[in-house]
Amino acid sequence: MSKIIGIDLGTTNSVVAVMEGGKPKIIPSAEGNNLIPSVVAISKNNERLVGQLAKRQSVTNPENTIFSVKRLIGRSFSDEEVQRDIHLMPYKIVKSDGGVKVLMETPSTSSGQGKEYSPQEISAFILQKIKSDAEAYLGEKVSEAVITVPAYFNDSQRQATKDAGVIAGLEVKRIINEPTASALSYGLDKKKEGKVAVYDLGGGTFDITILEIGEGVFEVMSTAGDTHLGGDDFDIKIMDWILEEYKKQEGIDIKSDKMALQRIKEAAEKAKIELSSSQETEINLPFITADANGPKHLVLKINRSKLEQLVGDLIEKTAIPCKQALKDAKIETGDISDVILVGGMTRMPAVQAKVKEIFGKEPSKTVNPDECVALGAAIQGGVLAGEVKDLLLLDVTPLSLGIETLGGVATKLIERNTTVPTSKSQIFSTAADNQTSVEVHVVQGERELASDNKTLGRFMLDGIPPSPRGIPQVEVTFDIDANGILNVSAKDKATGKEQKITITATSGLSDEEIDKMKKDAELHAEEDKKKKEVIEVKNLAENLIYTSEKAIKEAGDKITEDEKKETEDKIKALKDTLLKDDIEDIKKSTEELSQSIQKIGQKMYQEAAENKESEKKEEEPNPTTDEEKPEDKKE
């Protein structure tokens, strides 16, 4: 079953996305970008170029580079929009059967007569590239798509967009409105009812749409906008300011310097973006120009409040269509349940503040504003393909789950935010010699010490064969099923004996308790860390004492009384430090004992090696005299 891709077929740029494992994901183009310029051209070499490639050569080939064709699709020749574009666009727009066609010339047509293409065909070239890039990325054929259109598109424009898909070899399962797609990407279709304001401030246009949701169905109540208000206008304001400031500082007007202008334009856009996350930024353009005295540089500081001053009236301009849309929908701002942001320009803090001011509500901005339309279209595609079903909404564990281990430490088995259902096992062992039972104390929470977390349950597993500490293998398994029920089991690998408990979802913590637990964990993070370190150091020390005492016993009379005393003294010293909580002291004593015990170990090995040597010598037939007898036997 092939995937239905979701396409945001934009005026300037297009984006494509697809559902993957229940989540929508943007598909990058063959060039590795998420945005594909909506540009088509026929090059001087008679090659058809689409996207970035077409854009890069546009200046050398303006009559044969078609852009913003979305402004023409589905329109009649006499439309006001078309008539205006005829004078604005560098390519030829001609009448054709009441509709519109664009002219692209090929070098082979020497008479200057090119071939006419309908806007559908041009859009189809873009869709074709999107289709093949998606196929390359997914590794499978793509034949179906959902395509988005502006809410104000009429039937003719929608049909023409659908036709473009068909020409490109795509079955267009649905045409959906861009604001609806954005609302889908925010999951607003899950709401029973509500009224949503979609504020879309892109590169060149501003659109405001009021949607009504009812049982997962969206209806457009009203739309309004400004077709010549967007991020590009913001860039121009900044550019003008830079040129003015420079003129003030240096007395030079660089407006006529094309190269300089290009650099300043880019710097203006970069600064605008920077100031969305910083309070101040520097525009640094060395060697911007030169005069009789030599090279000149442009270094200017601009802060956020200056920027807001410069673009304030542009932002204010968006308020008028918003008020109009509310009026047309016959509702008040209080009736709006959600406000969502679309378009890169909505990243600007001042824009977000304005939206809050207009609608009296904090706008939602958790979805990437450049991508939400395509993501929403992909979600719609997923629904149509039968991929998205409520049953499959996955849950996560809000807090970590684990057991209490030596020293009272909480050892995590399942980290918080793990998607469920899930299962995790780990092998634990005994803390003391001949320990025949283990207690499994199940805790929930983020604190380092088990006592600071919430107890979910306890149980014992006994019948473990007596053995030295650390030898038994007890497998503890945590299993959370699709209903959120936790099963904890402990199994002794030697005997196969097993015990388990079941903990239902309700016996965990409430939402408020979960939040508090997370906050507490953060507050106490430092001190918890120290406590845990103390415990770990102590555990290490105790283990060393155990193995050292064992080693001395095993060494028996192979070590001298002095060596034995030295090590026993170190053991005592370490035991003493354990009575206090000074980490540094414990570490120091641990190190000293460690070195001491290593000496013993070394000696043992040496002896073993020497004895092996003499053993070998015995086995070789030695010429002996009658008086010499082989006497030194090895034990």
Added chain:
Amino acid sequence: MTKPKDNSKQLKEELEECKSGWIRTQADFDNYRKRTEDQRAEMMTFASANIIQKILPILDHMDLALKHLPKELENNEWAKGILHTKKHFEETLDIEGLSKIPETGQFDPNFHEAISHESSVLPENEIIETTQIGYMFKDRLLRPAKVRVSSGSNS
């Protein structure tokens, strides 16, 4: 007494639905895993590309500085030191996999971005000047060169 309701048909449907959902998710996961592995391999190869891209404007400024070297400083030791530093910087990036796109030749949108179309003695479609150097990283385009393109000698 009546026969118990036979809901085996409904159960069969539900079962089919569950099975197909499960298989689809497995497949999605598998594909995701394969793609993630590919992406990871790619990321390792191109990890430095990201940082180098941010450094490119600095290289641009150094190129500009060289272009504007005052004539009287052409033999100045300090100026030469700066040039050696620039060279060292470029060589270090070369080793990482960065390479310059040649500054002349035929205009090709795969490597160049035309910023102007001007009449010139050079044949049509040939690069008059590269105003900002373009770069390849390993075998991939990192940044297209900004070029002035000739429209031929007809005005």
